[in-house]
Amino acid sequence: MDLKETEVLGDAINDHWYYSSKVKAVEKFLGKSPVNTILDVGAGSGFFSKYLLKNTSAKEAWCVDISYPSESDETYLDKPLYLRKAIQPIHAELVMLMDVLEHVEDDIGLLSEYVEKVPTGATFLITVPAFQFLWSGHDDFLEHKRRYTLQQLESVVEACGLQLKKGAYFFGGVFPIAAALRLADRGQSKAKTPKSQLAQHGRFTNALLKGICNLEIPMMNFNRIAGLSVFCVAQKP
Template sequence: MDLKETDILGEKIGEHWYYQSKAKAVKNLLSNINTSTILDVGAGSGFFSKHLLAHSAAKEAWCVDISYAHDSDSSEAGKPVHFRRSIDSSNADLVLLMDVLEHVDDDVGLLTDYVSKVAKGTYFLISVPAFKFLWSEHDVFLEHKRRYRLSQIENVAQSSGLTVKHGAYYFGAVFPIAATVRLVGNLFHKESTQPRSQLKMHQPMVNATLAALSNAELPLMKKNRLAGLTAFCLAVS
């Protein structure tokens, strides 16, 4: 997760429809997996691992991000959270890479490196922004290198030594709205030396409506290989 977005939303990040719904999607995808220790790679604020600590039986989280000024320790729901700039190995049974791989030049290389740091049988949950045609100023602001089709992120996982268990798109219900906004915006967009984020806190009614649309698709999301704003890949080492 990107610290730039954390800076924009601040303490209200958990109220934003996108992060609120995405956290529920993560819990949905992991519903049949017993997790004790989480390794959250490119964790930023650790929003998703903290959510799992608060709403599941997970007992501990290690958040790794090169952007941290120094190593530190905290807690969530009475459970330890360790923030580290790097790690050499991990006993985690779940590795999260939430919107991380699109930031690096060598996505297979980064993922392979973390596969080598954990034991065989460790689950990996990966999310990436979907569809190249949705590229916008928002991607430039977040310093993305690419967006993915579902088959592409599954291929990255396989090339890194993982066995793909499941892949799905999410935010399909809001996909037509977002795609229209992005495409129209790109049509009239002028190059800027200071790209801006499209992320913002919406009016309560808009926020609630977008959250409701996203939550409504949760029961069917595991079957969605057609379209969405995010591509999820669940794999095992």
């Protein structure tokens, strides 16, 4: 999770329709496989790791992000939470790259680096923003290099030697709304300063968007058509 978005949403992030829906989708997409140690690459605030520490059997999380001003050992709900700028090989059952690969030129190289750091059998959960035609000032603000189709992300995963388990799009329910807004904004945004499109909505709008996304979660495994995010689960053979 990008620290820039944490700064935009502040304390409201836990109830924001986008992130509250996304963490529930993460839990659904991962299933019930037991996890002791999480390695969260490009973790930012550790939002996703903290959710899993609270809501699953996970016992500890290692959050890695080059943006951290310093390294520290913390606790979250009495569970260890380690913040690191880099990490050596680690015995982690779950590796998360939540909207990370789109930030680097060599996405295969970055993913391969972490494939080498974890043991055989480790599960990888990867998300990226979907569809290049949805590019907007939001991507410029977050310094993205690209957006992906589901097939493109699956190709990256397989190129790193991972065994693909499943892939899907999420935020399909709000996809038409977001696509229309982004395409309409594109013609007016060339002279604008890039900025995040995440905002603190009113209670009704936030609840409506959250409700649309929550209805989608039970069916997300089957969505290989469209959405704002691409989800992929893979395993190191």
